[in-house]
Amino acid sequence: xxxxxxxxxxxxxxxxxxxxxxxxxxxxxxxxxxxxxxxxxxxxxxxxxxxxxxxxxxxxxxxxxxxxxxxxxxxxxxxxxxxxxxxxxxxxxxxxxxxxxxxxxxxxxxxxxxxxxxxxxxxxxxxxxxxxxxxxxxxxxxxxxxxxxxxxxxxxxxxxxxxxxxxxxxxxxxxxxxxxxxxxxxxxxxxxxxxxxxxxxxxxxxxxxxxxxxxxxxxxxxxxxxxxxxxxxxxxxxxxxxxxxxxxxxxxxxxxxxxxxxxxxxxxxxxxxxxxxxxxxxxxxxxxxxxxxxxxxxxxxxxxxxxxxxxxxxxxxxxxxxxxxxxxxxxxxxxxxxxxxxxxxxxxxxxxxxxxxxxxxxxxxxxxxxxxxxxxxxxxxxxxxxxxxxxxxxxxxxxxxxxxxxxxxxxxxxxxxxxxxxxxxxxxxxxxxxxxxxxxxxxxxxxxxxxxxxxxxxxxxxxxxxxxxxxxxxxxxxxxxxxxxxxxxxxxxxx
Numbered sequence: 001x002x003x004x005x006x007x008x009x010x011x012x013x014x015x016x017x018x019x020x021x022x023x024x025x026x027x028x029x030x031x032x033x034x035x036x037x038x039x040x041x042x043x044x045x046x047x048x049x050x051x052x053x054x055x056x057x058x059x060x061x062x063x064x065x066x067x068x069x070x071x072x073x074x075x076x077x078x079x080x081x082x083x084x085x086x087x088x089x090x091x092x093x094x095x096x097x098x099x100x101x102x103x104x105x106x107x108x109x110x111x112x113x114x115x116x117x118x119x120x121x122x123x124x125x126x127x128x129x130x131x132x133x134x135x136x137x138x139x140x141x142x143x144x145x146x147x148x149x150x151x152x153x154x155x156x157x158x159x160x161x162x163x164x165x166x167x168x169x170x171x172x173x174x175x176x177x178x179x180x181x182x183x184x185x186x187x188x189x190x191x192x193x194x195x196x197x198x199x200x201x202x203x204x205x206x207x208x209x210x211x212x213x214x215x216x217x218x219x220x221x222x223x224x225x226x227x228x229x230x231x232x233x234x235x236x237x238x239x240x241x242x243x244x245x246x247x248x249x250x251x252x253x254x255x256x257x258x259x260x261x262x263x264x265x266x267x268x269x270x271x272x273x274x275x276x277x278x279x280x281x282x283x284x285x286x287x288x289x290x291x292x293x294x295x296x297x298x299x300x301x302x303x304x305x306x307x308x309x310x311x312x313x314x315x316x317x318x319x320x321x322x323x324x325x326x327x328x329x330x331x332x333x334x335x336x337x338x339x340x341x342x343x344x345x346x347x348x349x350x351x352x353x354x355x356x357x358x359x360x361x362x363x364x365x366x367x368x369x370x371x372x373x374x375x376x377x378x379x380x381x382x383x384x385x386x387x388x389x390x391x392x393x394x395x396x397x398x399x400x401x402x403x404x405x406x407x408x409x410x411x412x413x414x415x416x417x418x419x420x421x422x423x424x425x426x427x428x429x430x431x432x433x434x435x436x437x438x439x440x441x442x443x444x445x446x447x448x449x450x451x452x453x454x455x456x457x458x459x460x461x462x463x464x465x466x467x468x469x470x471x472x473x474x475x476x477x478x479x480x481x482x483x484x485x486x487x488x489x490x491x492x493x494x495x
Contacts, residue, residue, distance in 0.1 A: 024225055024260070027225075028228055028229070031229075031249060031253045031256070034249055035232070038245050039239060039246075045244045045246055046245075049244045050243060051243045053108065053114075056104070056107050056110070056251070057105075057110050059104075059248075059251045059252075059255065060103055061101070061104050062255060062258075063258050064097050064100045066259075066261070067097030067258060068097040068101075070261055070265075071090065071093035073265070073275045073276050073278075074086070074089050074090035074092075074093045074094075074276075075090045076276045077276035077279035077280045078158060079154060079158070080280070081280050081283060084146075084151050084283075085139075086138075086280055087154045087157065087158070089134070091130075091134040091137075091161055092133075092135045092138060094161050094162065095127065095130030095131055095133075095134060095161070096127050096128075098127075098162075098169065099123050100127040101169070102123045102127075102169045102173070103120055103123035103127060106119040106120040106172050108120060112173065112176045113176070116177055117242070118176075118179040118185075119172045119178075121242075123172060125184075125193040128197045128230060128234050129193050129196050129197055131230060132197040132200040133200055135201065135227055135230075136203045138204070139204045139207035139208060139285075141285050194235070197230065197231060197234035198231055198235070201230045201231040201234070204223075205227035205228050208220050208224040209224045211290050212224055213339065214290040214338060215293050215294030215339070216294040217293060217294055218267035218268055218271075219264040219265065219268050219281060219282055220282065221264060222261050222262075222263055222264020222265070223264065225257065225264075226260050227257075230257055232250075232253045233250040233251075233253040233254045233257070234250075235250075236249045264278070287326075287329055287335075288326070291339050292342075294339065295343070295346070299343060299346065299347065302347060303346055303347060306349060306353055316434070316437065317346045317349065318346065319429075319433045319477075320345045320429045320430050320433050321342045321343075321346040321429075323429035323433060323474075323477045323481070324341050324342060324345040324397075324422075325338055327425045327470050327473060328422070328425055329473075330469040331421075331465065331466070331469045333421075333422075340391045340393035341393060341422040344393060344396070344397025344422065344423075344426065345401075345426045347398060348381070348398050348401045349377065350381040350384060350398065351377030351379070351380035351381025351382070351398070355377055356373070359374060360374075375402070375410045376411070378398060378400065378402050379411045381398040382396075382398045385398070392420075393420065396420035397420070397426045399411065400414060400427075401423055403415075403419045403424075404427075404460065404462075405419070405424065405459065405461060405462055405463050405464075406459075409461075419463075421463075424466050425463075425466050427461070427463075427466075428462050428463075431457075432451075432454055435449070435453060451471070451474060454467055454470055454471075455471070
């Protein structure tokens, strides 16, 4: 149909795929392998020794400069946003840039007398600890009172951090002897900083990787890479000796981490996000919100076209996607499967775009032929996806969300485990939101009535496991997404 073709384009709508990680895998693996080789063959580490204060200063300056740029962008984002995670991110980049710059400026034999090596070593470890700590803090949700206080005082917090960094730099450069060598060489300091960076950096890496797998947004992936390089650098620093090969390796790893973060920001900018906007997007921890951030223009356009085509779908796809994700989380689906589930659920009724108005908007009961036409929409919708881009999960959700657990559904009459789990989840979410939403011919069901419908349908219409998971999350969905108070309005143009 002409309208359908105009919305789909030549190849049909496409789902956002995760950016190909292959270019970054060698960049993560090569330094790790080099570190292992230098540890196994310490003579190679000694042979790679290069005493170059000037070279060290310039390498550190490059890392610090990139970190300063990131800190400026993150600080602007933090001042604009009321999200505490963005403030933690700004503090991470500020701490890294400020203290690591001091590390470079205090290079023995460059500005500071080469007798004072402790100041540079102390600053290096401190910069990594601050970066790992604040990155980990930015990856989790904090109690409301703490978050609210941080947001309200964000300008003071950021200003105070800058002042403290400036004071620290002045102290180290004017009085480098103020950092006792015995502190830097003490096992408690060395092992303690190692443990902090490895643990906190790993926590941040896992959390941001989860966000990346849910959203597909490059900046989540970039921060994940940055965290991994940070941990690698700490290991190389801890087990290396000054000026030897491992010493230089950890600086290279930090440069690569900085490049990864710049790459993520540029990728986001190329997709239309502002630089500060790319940082603000990192402030989301909720799975539903992260997945929604990752919807591409094709998906958003198609969802909007569907709503414009059929007033009954107003917000329905978004609500079904949200409830599906909550149920999927309860059932421990992986981030990648949650992402595919959400995208399929958002567009589960997309096939209705091709249904004639005379059938789709008939005010009375449908006859047998008209109902048969309506029943074509799941298969029609699945066929609309670009085969080279949409995943099997997305197609299954769209095609099979009207299948029933007992095999009496449509279009294929599948039963039980033959229906994809994601489609079984979407079936529960679809029915629940449908009865909880008002229609031109009826009021919305109450929450208790709708919950009872799902409970009674377990084992016949719905997968019992999905019904149990639904019961665990429905109250949260009701608080955030219920549309029983939304009055149906005709969305089509009326002649």
